[in-house]
Amino acid sequence: IGEKKSVCPILEADWDDLWDQFDERRYLNAKKWRVGDDPYKLHAFNQRESERISSNRAIPDTRHLRCTLLMYCRDLPPTSIIITFHNEARSTLLRTIRSVLNRTPMNLIKEIILVDDFSNDPGDCEELIKLPKVKCLRNDQRQGLVRSRIRGADVAQGTTLTFLDSHCEVNRDWLQPLLHRVKEDYTRVVCPVIDIINLDTFSYIESATELRGGFDWSLHFQWEQLSPEQKAQRLDPSEPIRTPIIAGGLFVMDKSWFNFLGKYDMDMDIWGGENFEMSFRVWMCGGSLEIVPCSRVGHVFRKKHPYVFPDGNANTYIKNTKRTAEVWMDEYKQYFYAARPFALERPFGDIESRLDLRRKLRCQSFKWYLENVYPELRVPKDSSIQKGTIRQRQKCLESQRRKNQEVSNLKLRPCVKIKGEDAKSQIWAFTYTQQIIQEELCLSVITFFPGAPVVLVLCKNGDDKQQWTKTGSRIEHMASHLCLDTDLFGDGTENDREVVVNPCESSLMSQHWDMESH
Template sequence: MTRAPQGEKNSRRGFDEKAYLSSKVLKAGEDPYRQHAFNQLESDKLSSDRPIRDTRHYRCTSVRYDTDLPATSLIITFHNEARSTLLRTVKSVLNRTPPSLIQEIILVDDFSSDPEDCQLLTKIPKVKCLRNTRREGLIRSRVRGAEVATADVLTFLDSHCEVNSEWLQPMLQRVKEDYTRVVSPIIDVISLDNFAYLAASADLRGGFDWSLHFKWEQIPIEQKMSRTDPTQSIRTPVIAGGIFVIDKSWFNHLGKYDTQMDIWGGENFELSFRVWMCGGSLEIVPCSRVGHVFRKRHPYDFPEGNALTYIKNTKRTAEVWMDEYKQYYYEARPSAIGKSFGSVADRVEQRRKLNCKSFQWYLENVYPELKIPEKELIPGVIKQGGNCLESRAQDTTGNTLAGMGNCKGTVNNPPVTQEWVFSDPLIRQQDKCLSITSFSTGSQITLEACNQKDGRQ
C-alpha cells in the first residue's frame, strides 16, 4: 500500500479540508451519479489520503532513476468536478511524488459554477489556480495552463485521478533521455461505482479505427515476443490523451494543441499523429501507474452537442493529417460529410513548416496493423474484340500462363478461367495475380502469387 508521508500532511495547515469538503455534500435522497456521472457518495466517503495498492510489476521497484530529473509543472483542467475527487487527485500527487520534482500544480478551472472549488485549494503549497471567464473546454484550458507553466516539462493530468508509487520518475527519465518522447503511464481503473482501485493490463496500447474511435488493444505479438524486460516502454500509435508528460519546448515547437477544437474529443489523435509524423515518438511507461475514473457519459454540456463536437474535432484532424486516407474516415463516419469544421489553414501551414512525414509513412512505420478497408470487389471479364483474357495451363517452370481466347459463357457468368477481379492496382484470379515475366517487349503474361510491392504486377 502507498501512504502519505507525515511531513507532507503538516505543510497544509492553512487549508481547511473539512470545511472545503463539507460545503458540497450530497443532500439526502439525491442521485449520487447525476452531477458527475460517477458515485459521488462513495467518493465523499473516502479519505483524501487513502492508501492504494502498488500495481506495478515487481521488477519496477528495483529500477533506478537519475537523481537530477527535471521538475515538472502539473496541469489539471476541470469543470464542476466533485470536490472530494479533485482534492484526492491533488493530494495523491503531493503524497506520492518527491517534492523536488513538482514545480507547481496548475489547476485550470474551466468556468465552474463555484470559483471556490479551485480558489480554496491554493492554500495548499505549490497549488495555483487559473479561472476561465467563460467555458473554453479541455483543449484551450490546457494550452492556457501550459503557457503560464514555469517548468521545462509539462505533465497533463485529469481531475479524477490517483497517482501510484513512483509514478512520475519513470516518465521524466524517458523525457530527459530524449525530449521528443511523449510518454504516458499505464492507466489503472478507479471504479465509477465504488471507487475501488483496479490494476489495468500491462499488455495494452492505444489504437483506433477509421472513424477515429479510440480503443485499447493488445500489443502486437511480435512486439510482445521481443519484450524480455517488463519495465521496458511500449511504443503506442496513439495515447488516450488524459495523462501524459511532454517537454515544454517540444510541445510549443510542435504547435501545442489545435485550439480551434472545442470542449473535448479528438485532440488525442491530432496530437498523436503530429508527434509521430513530425519527428517524435509516443510510448507507455509500464513502471508508471495512474488510476483514473472512466465514466460512461459526459457529466457536462457540449454547446453544439457531444456528437457534433466530436465530428468537428476529428474532421479537423483528418483534414490536416490523414492526406488521401481521410476518405476512409468519411466512409466510416458518413455523418461528418458536409459538417462545418472551421479553417485549418494555420494547422496545415504548421505541418508544412515542421516538414512532417506523410500519413502513409505513419501507417507503414507506426500502425501497420490498421488495415485499409477493402472495397467490395466485383468480378468481370477483360475483352478485346471477340476475345477474352483467360488463364491457361502451366508452363515448364510451373507458372500459369495467360493469353487471349474466345469468350465463353456470358458476361455475367463467364468460366472461372476468364473471370478476373480488379483489386487496385492488381488484377487477380482467385489467389494469383497477373504478372509479366520481364520488362522487355514480348514478355509473357503469367499468374503468380499476389504481391503489391512487385512492380511486375
C-alpha cells in the same frame, strides 16, 4: 536509472505539516452529496462513495516487481503539473491533488496548475491555493480542454509539462520513470499505464500492462493487446511500449517540444479528438509516443459525460475529428468519411494555420504513419458511401430520437420529400463496416430472437448486434440471419408499425426495402 544498489535514493515528500492551513472538511462539506439525491446525477460517478473515501487513502502498488528495483536520481527536471476541470466533484479533485503531493518527490514538482474552465462555483479552485505548490487559473468563459491546457502550459515554469485529469490517483513512484524517458530524449511523449478507479465503488483496480492505444477509421480510440510477436520482443516487463496513439488525458512532454510542435489545435472545441491530432502530429513530425509500465495512475472512467457540450457531444466530436482528418490523414481521410458519412456536411472551421504548421515542420505523410507506426490498421477495400432513405412503399424508416436517451426507437412514417431538418431523422448510411448509421448511432437488435425490436444505439465497431447486409430488397441481420421487418402493434392500424427482425421470407412485402440516394 539502474539497480537499487547503484543509484541515489529517492526523495520522499512529506506534506503533513502544510495541510494544517487547509480546512478540508469545510471545503468538502460545502458541495457534499445530500441524502435523497441521485449520487450519479452531477458527475456520472458515485459521488456518495467518493465522499466516503479519504483524500489520503492508500492504494495498492500495481507495478511489476521489476519496477520496484529501479531508482531514479535527483537531477530529473522538475515538472509543471497541469490539471484542467469543469464542475469536478470536490472529493475527486482534492484526492487527485493529494495523491500527487503524497507520492511525488518534492523536488520534482515545480507547481500544480489548476485551470478551472468556468465551473459554476469559483471556490472549487480558488480555495485550493492554500495547498502546497497549487496555483489556480479560472477562465472567464467556457473554453474546453484544449484551450484550458494551453493556458496552463503558457504560464508553466517547469521545463516539462505533466497533464493529468481531475479524477485520478497517482501511484507510487509514478513520475520518475516518465521524466527519465523525456530527459533521455526530449521528443518523446510518455504516458503511464492507466489503472481503473471503479465509478461505483471507487475501488482501485490494476489494468493489464501489455496494452497500447489503437483506433478504427471512425477515429474512435480503443485499447488493444500487443501481438504475440510484440510480446515476445519485450524481454523486460519494465520496458516502455511504443503506442500509435495516446488516450490523451495523462502524459508528460518537454515544454519546448510542446511549443515547437504547435501546442494543440486551438480551434477544437470542449473535448474529444485532440488526442488523435496530438498523436499524429508527434509521430509524423519527428517524435514518438510511449506507455511506461513502471508508471501507474488510476483514473475514473465514466460511461457518459456529466457536463454540457454547447453544440452537443456528437457534433463537437465530429468537428474535432474532422479537423484532424483534413489536416493529417491526406488521401486516407476518405476512409474516415466512409466510416462517418454524416461528417461530410459538417462545418469544421479554418484549418489553414494547421496546414501551414505541418508544412513548416516538414512532417511525414499519413502513408508513412501507417507503414511505420501502425501497420496493423487495415485499409478498407471499399470507401464508397451509400446514403439516403430506407423506404417501404410510401413510408420511410425514421428514428424517434429524444434528448439524453441512450436507446432510440424506430417507426415507419410518411417520407419527407423536402431536404432539411425535418428529413434528418429519415436519412441513413450503409458503411463498409456493415453498419446502418444515423449520425453517431447504429441500427441494432435487442436479442437474436424473431420479433425482437430494432433500436438505435451508440455505434460500436465489432458489435455483431449492429451488423447488417443488403441482399436484393431484403436487409438481413448478419448474426441472427433474421430480416428487417415491420409488425403491427398498438391499435393495429397501418400507421402503427413496429420495426423488428423476423425470419426472412421473400414473399413478405413488410421485408422489402429500397435505398434511395440522398
